[in-house]
Amino acid sequence: MADTAVLLEFVEKLKAENADWVADVKDALGEVTVTVPREAISGVCTVLKTAHGFDMLADLCGADRGPEEDPRFEVNYHLFSTTHHKRLRLKVLLSEDDPHVETVSSIWKTADWHERETFDLLGVIFDNHPDLRRILLPSDFDGHALRKDYPLRGYEPYSLS
Amino acid sequence: MSTAVENLPNQFDVLDENLDSQMTLSMGPQHPSTHGVLRLDLRLDGELVIKAIPDIGYLHTGMEKLFEYKKYQQGIVITDRMDYLNPLGNNLVYVMAAEKLLGLEIPERAQVIRVLMCELQRIASHMVWLGTGALDLGAMSVFFFAFRQREKILNLIEAASGGRMTPSYFRIGGLMMDLPAGFERRVRQFLDDFPEALDTFDTLVTGNTIWQSRTMGIGVISREDAIDFGLTGPCLRASGVDLDLRRDNPYTGYETYDFEIPVEKDGDVWSRFLVRMRELRESWKIVRQALDRLKPGPTKADAPKVVLPDRDDMRKHMDSLIHHFLIVAEGFNVPEGEVYHAIEASKGELGVYMKSNGGPKPERVHFRGPSFVNLQSLPLMSEGEMVADVVAIIGSLDIVLGEIDR
Incomplete structure (x- = not known):
C-alpha cells in the first residue's frame, strides 16, 4: 500500500499526455491524490481506464468543506485496477455557485448510482447523467442533507403523508 | 428540489x-x-x-451525517448498524482508516484476533445468505441448518464482545478487550463440527437437481460487465475475475495466511453459490491458522492519548486517569488528511473514505458498501428472466439493505 512511486509514474504519464490535466498532486499516507480541473475529468478517466489499466471505479463520493470555503465542494473518484491492484484518487473541486461536473457514468456504469447519491446528499450536479434523480431520500425532499449548513435534525419533522 | x-x-x-x-x-x-x-x-x-x-432508501437513517457529529471512537457503534450481518467487518474498516490517519502500530495479537473474528463473521454472514437464499427458492430445512451454525458463531462473538449483532469489538488502536478464558477451546469445538455441517449443505443443496435447475444459467453477468458495474467479492469472482483484497491489497497480515481464492467462470446464480460455498471452507482454514498463531501479548497499541487505559492502571496512575478523562470527554485529535481504506468484507469490497480536519470529529466519512454497488447490476441480470428467477438473483447477490441505505 505504501509504495507510491508507481502511482506517481502514472501521474507523470498523465502530465505528458496533457499538462493541463493535473492541477495538483498530493502524496500522503501511502495514497496519491490528483486534483483535476473539472473540464478534464472525463478525458482523464478515459485515458486512465483505457491506457493505464484502471478499469474499476471503486468509489465516488462528494464532500462539503463548509459554506465559507471556496471552492466549497469536492468530488473524489477512487480508481482501482483489477490487474495491477493499485489505487488512485482523483479530486475535482467545485464552487457553490456552479456545482456542475461532467458525468463519468458513460465510462464506468457503476458511477450511475454513486453520482445519484452525491447529487442527492450534496447537490452536486453531474452533467449528461442519464437519470439524475434522488436515490436515498424521497423525491420531494427539500435541500441536501449532507451539506454542512443543513442541520443534523433537519429544518422541520419530515412527514411521509 | x-x-x-x-x-x-x-x-x-x-x-x-x-x-x-x-x-x-x-x-x-x-x-x-x-x-x-x-x-x-x-x-x-x-x-x-x-x-x-x-x-432504495426506505432504511436511510443519515449515518454519514451522524458520523460528522460524533467523535471517532463513537462512530464505531454506528458502523455495526450498516451491514448488520457483517458488523465486525464494518468495525475493522472504520478503525483501520482512523489508525491510518493516526499512524498507529497494532500489536501482533490484536491483528491475529481481528483476522480470527472477521473470518468467523464471514462464515456467519454466508450462513445467513445460504439459509435465506435457499428459503427463497423453497428449501426450508437448509435455513434451520444454516442458522444453527450461525447461532454458534454469534455465541462466540457474544462471549468476546458482549454483543451478538452489534459487537463494536474492534477499537481504534486494538481491541475492546482480550478474548475471554476458554475462548480458543470453544472456537476449536466449532471448527471440529463445522466441516460436517458443510457436507450436510452439499447433500441438501449442491447435489440437489431442483436447486441446480433453479440456479444454473440464471442471472448471467459477463466478466466485462461485472468490472464495469464495479461488482466485488464473490459476485465478481463468480464471473471469472480473480480478485480478492485479502491477497491483492493485504491488511492485518492476511498475506501470511495460506488460503485459496475460489473463482468460477459462468457468472450465473449457480457460480455465485459455488464461490461462496468454497469460501466457507477457506475461511475455516484461516480461522484454524489464526488460532494456532494466538500468542500472549498486548491487544492495544501503545498510544495512551488514543487508547483507553486499563481500569487497573487508572486506579494506580494519575496520568492514566487523566488520559481516560480526556479521551471520553474531549476525544483525541486526528491529524489532518484523507484516506480511503478498503477490505474484503463478506459481500465484497467494503471501503471507507475518511477525511479529518485535525479535530476530534471526522469532517467526512463515506462508506462504499458492496451491497449498494452490487445491487446496481440487478436490472442487467434480471431483465429477460422470469419473475421467480428474480428472487433467486436477489438471493445470489447477498444484499443487506442496512448498508445500501445507510
Whole structure:
C-alpha cells in the first residue's frame, strides 16, 4: 500500500499526455491524490481506464468543506485496477455557485448510482447523467442533507403523508 | 428540489405507457425475498421481466451525517448498524482508516484476533445468505441448518464482545478487550463440527437437481460487465475475475495466511453459490491458522492519548486517569488528511473514505458498501428472466439493505 512511486509514474504519464490535466498532486499516507480541473475529468478517466489499466471505479463520493470555503465542494473518484491492484484518487473541486461536473457514468456504469447519491446528499450536479434523480431520500425532499449548513435534525419533522 | 432534475424524464412514467399487453408489478418493500426493504418496479410481459428498477432508501437513517457529529471512537457503534450481518467487518474498516490517519502500530495479537473474528463473521454472514437464499427458492430445512451454525458463531462473538449483532469489538488502536478464558477451546469445538455441517449443505443443496435447475444459467453477468458495474467479492469472482483484497491489497497480515481464492467462470446464480460455498471452507482454514498463531501479548497499541487505559492502571496512575478523562470527554485529535481504506468484507469490497480536519470529529466519512454497488447490476441480470428467477438473483447477490441505505 505504501509504495507510491508507481502511482506517481502514472501521474507523470498523465502530465505528458496533457499538462493541463493535473492541477495538483498530493502524496500522503501511502495514497496519491490528483486534483483535476473539472473540464478534464472525463478525458482523464478515459485515458486512465483505457491506457493505464484502471478499469474499476471503486468509489465516488462528494464532500462539503463548509459554506465559507471556496471552492466549497469536492468530488473524489477512487480508481482501482483489477490487474495491477493499485489505487488512485482523483479530486475535482467545485464552487457553490456552479456545482456542475461532467458525468463519468458513460465510462464506468457503476458511477450511475454513486453520482445519484452525491447529487442527492450534496447537490452536486453531474452533467449528461442519464437519470439524475434522488436515490436515498424521497423525491420531494427539500435541500441536501449532507451539506454542512443543513442541520443534523433537519429544518422541520419530515412527514411521509 | 433542484431545477436540473425536474426537466429529466421520470423512469416510472415511462413504465405506465402501453399497458395493454404488459403489467407493472411493485415487488416490495415488504416482501420476504427482498432481504429487507428493497422495492423493485418490475415491468412484466406475462412472467417475463422486461424492465426492473430498484427503488432504495426506505432504511436511510443519515449515518454519514451522524458520523460528522460524533467523535471517532463513537462512530464505531454506528458502523455495526450498516451491514448488520457483517458488523465486525464494518468495525475493522472504520478503525483501520482512523489508525491510518493516526499512524498507529497494532500489536501482533490484536491483528491475529481481528483476522480470527472477521473470518468467523464471514462464515456467519454466508450462513445467513445460504439459509435465506435457499428459503427463497423453497428449501426450508437448509435455513434451520444454516442458522444453527450461525447461532454458534454469534455465541462466540457474544462471549468476546458482549454483543451478538452489534459487537463494536474492534477499537481504534486494538481491541475492546482480550478474548475471554476458554475462548480458543470453544472456537476449536466449532471448527471440529463445522466441516460436517458443510457436507450436510452439499447433500441438501449442491447435489440437489431442483436447486441446480433453479440456479444454473440464471442471472448471467459477463466478466466485462461485472468490472464495469464495479461488482466485488464473490459476485465478481463468480464471473471469472480473480480478485480478492485479502491477497491483492493485504491488511492485518492476511498475506501470511495460506488460503485459496475460489473463482468460477459462468457468472450465473449457480457460480455465485459455488464461490461462496468454497469460501466457507477457506475461511475455516484461516480461522484454524489464526488460532494456532494466538500468542500472549498486548491487544492495544501503545498510544495512551488514543487508547483507553486499563481500569487497573487508572486506579494506580494519575496520568492514566487523566488520559481516560480526556479521551471520553474531549476525544483525541486526528491529524489532518484523507484516506480511503478498503477490505474484503463478506459481500465484497467494503471501503471507507475518511477525511479529518485535525479535530476530534471526522469532517467526512463515506462508506462504499458492496451491497449498494452490487445491487446496481440487478436490472442487467434480471431483465429477460422470469419473475421467480428474480428472487433467486436477489438471493445470489447477498444484499443487506442496512448498508445500501445507510
